[in-house]
Amino acid sequence: MSFQRLSREERNELVVRYLPLVKTAALRLMGRLPDHITYDELFSSGVVGLLDAVDKYDPSFGIPFESYALIRIRGSMIDDIRSKDVVPRGVRAKVAEIEQVIERLEQRLGRPPEDEEIANELGMDVSEYHETLDNLRGLSLSYSLEHLLDSGQHPDSLTEDGGDVTRQVYLKEIKKSWPKQ
Numbered sequence: 001m002s003f004q005r006l007s008r009e010e011r012n013e014l015v016v017r018y019l020p021l022v023k024t025a026a027l028r029l030m031g032r033l034p035d036h037i038t039y040d041e042l043f044s045s046g047v048v049g050l051l052d053a054v055d056k057y058d059p060s061f062g063i064p065f066e067s068y069a070l071i072r073i074r075g076s077m078i079d080d081i082r083s084k085d086v087v088p089r090g091v092r093a094k095v096a097e098i099e100q101v102i103e104r105l106e107q108r109l110g111r112p113p114e115d116e117e118i119a120n121e122l123g124m125d126v127s128e129y130h131e132t133l134d135n136l137r138g139l140s141l142s143y144s145l146e147h148l149l150d151s152g153q154h155p156d157s158l159t160e161d162g163g164d165v166t167r168q169v170y171l172k173e174i175k176k177s178w179p180k181q
Contacts, residue, residue: 006054014054015047018069022046025073033081042077049076095136098122 006014026042033042053072057065101121105113113121119129 011054015050018050018054018066019047021066021069022050022073025070025077029074029077037081041080045077045080046073048080049073052076091136094132098132098136 022043026039026046029042030037030039049072050069053065053069056072057068059065098118101118102113105117105121109117115126115129119126122129122132124132
């Protein structure tokens with residue numbers, strides 16, 4: 001059956017039949033996202049993804065509708081979350097770069113790296129590194145959206161309320177809470 005040729009009533013019935021996929025995807029993401037993202041928001045954006053899946057599904061590709069729909073549903077939810085993210089992608093990329101450097105150094109050294117070692121690895125001096133961290137304050141390293149979604153860790157167990165914390169405490173907390181692999 002080609003979904004493109006469905007009547008409005010058939011399309012609506014298909015959407016209702018597959019709404020449990022939206023619920024499942026929303027519940028799976030809920031456990032990995034901050035509390036300010038609600039189930040209702042995820043469900044709403046998931047329904048948009050389901051509608052899109054129904055409109056664009058082509059059975060000739062041989063992919064089961066459920067698999068295709070889950071990809072579209074989850075993608076719609078993540079796109080919605082990203083659209084509300086006030087942190088630019090470039091900043092997230094810098095966080096990811098620092099995370100990778102710290103992880104590599106930690107594995108190579110067998111201990112949390114010192115600021116000087118991290119700065120050298122990043123190709124900057126310590127004051128530039130500290131300035132970069134100051135600019136990234138409020139974004140706990142290793143807690144980016146992608147990391148949370150991929151790691152399966154619940155953010156409530158990871159995030160810190162870093163309000164007026166001094167740089168030293170902040171850096172020590174990042175190093176102390178760095179996920180061991």
